[in-house]
Amino acid sequence: MNYLLKTEPGAYSFSDLQRDKTTIWDGVTNPVALKNMRGMKSGDRLVIYHTGDEKTAVGMASVVSVDPSDAKNPKIQIKAGSAIAKPRSLAEIKQHKSFADSPLVRQGRLSVVPLNDAQYKYLAGE
Secondary structure, X not given: OEEEEEXXXXXXXXXXXXHHOEEEEOOOOOHHHHHHHHOXXXXXXXXXXXXXXXXXXEEEEEEEEEXXXXXOOOEEEEEEEEEEEEEEEHHHHHHOHHHOOOHXXXXXXXXXXXXXXXXXXXXXXX
């Protein structure tokens, strides 16, 4: 599976993740986002998206492990990948036909969004 993780760059940016190499992704409270996190598996591909003023997909990451010990709030260990060569703004994403029904554009406050292969490839620049 593929997912997009939203983060406020002032709180924890993609460059912070690259510096740290790995981090635990937790603290999510939205029930739909938590459901998406509970579906994650080791090896899943991730796109890191900066919210706030940026509203841009900026980097790649992957799921290292999932700690399901707290079913209400799983802790996902993620590993930094590379920066996206051509970051995609929300305006560009909304123009792309594969995102017409995506929760990324339909549920703007959702912080963990599943991506199909076409969406992932577009954001990754593949």
